[in-house]
Amino acid sequence: MMRHLISAADLTRDDAVLILDTAEEMARVADRPIKKLPTLRGRTVVNLFFEDSTRTRISFEAAEKRLSADVINFTAKGSSVSKGESLKDTAQTLEAMGVDAVVIRHGASGAPYTLANSGWIDAAVINAGDGTHQHPTQALLDAFTMRRRLVGRDEGLGQDLAGRRITLVGDVLHSRVARSNVDLLHTLGAEVTLVAPPTLLPVGMDNWPCEVSYDLDRVLAKSDAVMMLRVQRERMNAAFFPTEREYARRYGLDGERMAKMPEHAIVMHPGPMVRGMEITAEVADSDRCTAIEQVANGVSIRMAVLYLLLGGNEPAVTHARTEESK
Amino acid sequence: MDTKNPDVARPVLEAPDIARVLTRIAHEIVERAKGADDVVLLGIPTRGVFLAQRLAAKLADITGRTIPVGSLDITMYRDDLRMHPPRALARTEIPADGIDGTLVVLVDDVLFSGRTIRAALDALNDIGRPRAVQLAVLVDRGHRELPIRADYVGKNLPTSLRETVKVQLAEEDGRDTVLLGDRPTAPVGEQ
Numbered sequence: 117m118m119r120h121l122i123s124a125a126d127l128t129r130d131d132a133v134l135i136l137d138t139a140e141e142m143a144r145v146a147d148r149p150i151k152k153l154p155t156l157r158g159r160t161v162v163n164l165f166f167e168d169s170t171r172t173r174i175s176f177e178a179a180e181k182r183l184s185a186d187v188i189n190f191t192a193k194g195s196s197v198s199k200g201e202s203l204k205d206t207a208q209t210l211e212a213m214g215v216d217a218v219v220i221r222h223g224a225s226g227a228p229y230t231l232a233n234s235g236w237i238d239a240a241v242i243n244a245g246d247g248t249h250q251h252p253t254q255a256l257l258d259a260f261t262m263r264r265r266l267v268g269r270d271e272g273l274g275q276d277l278a279g280r281r282i283t284l285v286g287d288v289l290h291s292r293v294a295r296s297n298v299d300l301l302h303t304l305g306a307e308v309t310l311v312a313p314p315t316l317l318p319v320g321m322d323n324w325p326c327e328v329s330y331d332l333d334r335v336l337a338k339s340d341a342v343m344m345l346r347v348q349r350e351r352m353n354a355a356f357f358p359t360e361r362e363y364a365r366r367y368g369l370d371g372e373r374m375a376k377m378p379e380h381a382i383v384m385h386p387g388p389m390v391r392g393m394e395i396t397a398e399v400a401d402s403d404r405c406t407a408i409e410q411v412a413n414g415v416s417i418r419m420a421v422l423y424l425l426l427g428g429n430e431p432a433v434t435h436a437r438t439e440e441s442k
Numbered sequence: 443m444d445t446k447n448p449d450v451a452r453p454v455l456e457a458p459d460i461a462r463v464l465t466r467i468a469h470e471i472v473e474r475a476k477g478a479d480d481v482v483l484l485g486i487p488t489r490g491v492f493l494a495q496r497l498a499a500k501l502a503d504i505t506g507r508t509i510p511v512g513s514l515d516i517t518m519y520r521d522d523l524r525m526h527p528p529r530a531l532a533r534t535e536i537p538a539d540g541i542d543g544t545l546v547v548l549v550d551d552v553l554f555s556g557r558t559i560r561a562a563l564d565a566l567n568d569i570g571r572p573r574a575v576q577l578a579v580l581v582d583r584g585h586r587e588l589p590i591r592a593d594y595v596g597k598n599l600p601t602s603l604r605e606t607v608k609v610q611l612a613e614e615d616g617r618d619t620v621l622l623g624d625r626p627t628a629p630v631g632e633q
Contacts, residue, residue: 134530141515141531150568155518423518427528 119431120232120241121421124252125299129276132303136260137273138420139413145182146415155427156185159216164206165244166192166222171387171411172244172254176219179418185426188215203227207236215239217426225249225292240425248290248351254386255296257417259304261410262341265382278305283335285311285367286345286394289318290352293386294345298326309335313367315356332367336376343384344369344394360393370396374404382406451608451623455597460580460618463596464493467578468500470594475545478504480573482541483511486550486562487532492613493580494549510537514548514569519561536569546572547594551609553579556590581620583607 118126127135145151161180165173173189180187190206192198197206203222210218217240220228225247232241245251263272266280282301288294288310301308308326310317317328329335336342347363357363369383377383383395383405391397399405425431455463472478478501485494491513498511515532517523548562559577566575578594583601601607601622608621 138531141533144534148569152568153518154564155523424528427518427523428526429524430527 119425120228120243121252121425122229122232122241122243123250123299124255124296124303125250127252127300127303129303129305132256132259132300133274133276135256135417135420135424136263138424139256139260139416140264140269140273142182142419142423143413143416145419146412151182152184153182154184155423156180156183158186159426160186160188160214161217161219161422161426162188162190162210162215162239163244164190164210164218164220166197166220166227167245169221169245171414172221172251175411175414176242176244176253176418178415179422180219182415183419183422185216185422188213203231204234204236207231207234211237211239217242217422219244221245223247240431242421242425245292247292249292249295250299251292251296252300253414253418253421254293255300256421257410257414258293258297258343258384258386259300260413260417261384261406262306262382264409264413265406266340266380276304276306277301280306280340281309281338282306283309283311283339283342284345285332285342285369287316287347287356288312288345289316289356290348291345297343298324302326309339311335311367313357313363333373333376336373337378339377339381341382341384342369342377343386344389346386346388346390347393364393368392368394368396369399371398371402374399374402377404384410386410451606451621453619454599454622455581455620457612457618460596460620463580464496465500467594467596468497468504471497471501471547471576471578472504474576474593478507478509478545480544481509482537482544482546482572483509484514484536484541484546484548484562484566485511486548486558487513487515488614489609489611490548490550492611493551493578497547497549497578510539510544512537514562514565516558516561516565519564521557521561534565534569541566541570541572543571543573545574545576547576547578549578551580551611552607553577553582553590553592553595554585554607556586556588559590560588580609581607 163173163176219242221244227246228241228243267275284294298308302325309329310326311329311332385407389395389400475481483494483498485491494511498509501509512535513533515534517529517531576593579592580596581599582592582595583599606623606625610619612618
């Protein structure tokens with residue numbers, strides 16, 4: 117029984133579709149005068165952020181508050197962690213406070229998995245991004261955005277993304293968003309192509325369920341959605357490409373390139389965008405770019421995940437492939 | 443609620459009965475609301491929604507006006523949420539003009555413990571402030587656990603707690619009928 121959301125690869129197709137369908141109903145709460153549901157009344161959720169993040173933390177916080185959970189925000193800066201406290205001690209402190217769920221963002225890949233399987237806490241663990249590993253709620257909100265735009269809001273209910281061609285462009289090496297998306301989109305039946313300079317592709321990708329290309333222009337013409345990944349300069353301690361201009365010219369998306377995409381195709385970006393680098397302002401501000409929509413959808417997806425993991429006496433989402441059976 | 447052996451279930455209302463009952467309820471609504479000027483029908487998923495739509499059609503025939511009809515999902519307001527795995531959510535669709543100042547008639551298939559209706563009243567509270575709220579049900583099977591009663595009842599069906607009442611509607615189940623059956627274990631709640 118899955119109590120945690122650690123990796124997008126843990127989700128079955130039915131689990132993922134259930135989350136997307138639930139998010140579709142949650143999205144409608146945002147249109148109401150009172151944007152609140154009593155579902156998680158009396159449950160405490162801690163947002164445990166060891167790494168800087170504005171949009172993900174605010175998105176989780178909005179989702180938690182809309183479901184009436186009590187929210188505690190914990191950022192590593194200026195906390196006991198900066199005094200040298202270990203993850204274990206932090207976790208046990210939270211456990212002693214009677215926390216029902218921990219939303220964790222950590223710089224180390226695998227930290228949420230460790231927290232969930234260590235036995236330090238009983239709370240449900242939701243991965244809000246760990247190192248270069250996974251960011252499952254981002255993948256879910258991306259899939260949700262694609263389903264809404266490519267299949268339709270009501271037509272999409274119960275549907276997956278079978279046969280849709282999704283292209284991810286850019287810094288795959290440092291991107292947990294790319295990893296999560298490849299896993300989830302594959303589960304949902306989409307055909308994924310990664311486009312990146314060879315230096316920004318990780319080693320050992322042979323078993324990833326996706327295609328790899330170095331030629332953006334060729335792939336664009338047959339893509340239903342193109343997701344531009346941010347070039348993560350803060351994680352780059354070596355020269356991965358000669359100059360920013362060269363990167364932008366070969367792998368950036370500008371108006372001219374966008375015109376080569378099919379009429380219905382959308383441009384996605386997980387944010388924050390670096391305009392002029394992977395995406396031009398013209399593309400970022402166009403109707404086809406869903407970056408803002410993705411932010412709104414993020415709240416709905418996180419509400420759905422929180423409801424399905426915490427709303428009942430046991431989670432509605434069924435299996436976990438990486439979780440050890442207890 | 444499906445019984446273990448559906449052979450035992452016997453019909454207590456057939457399609458023509460259901461149609462007549464809904465016609466009567468529609469007339470009662472018009473009578474009590476003095477013309478149904480400000481009536482909004484909200485069905486409780488799943489089958490309450492279909493009943494609300496049928497009632498709206500009958501009201502339109504009687505009054506010659508379009509009656510706003512919608513759906514109200516009560517899943518996240520249930521008091522037994524913590525006792526089961528989370529349920530899939532159904533659609534809440536409030537008519538465009540909202541419910542403020544209107545006469546909301548909640549529509550459900552079976553009235554049993556009354557807990558669904560309590561949850562519906564909570565859900566309504568977050569959506570607006572109707573002038574009044576009334577309740578229409580196809581079957582009232584008794585065994586209330588809360589001080590709630592229906593304003594319009596299709597059929598009062600005295601039951602024991604060992605029995606199940608199953609409403610089937612053409613939109614969902616392919617036929618219109620209300621079945622009364624036996625169940626081996628004691629019930630825990632409505633549906």
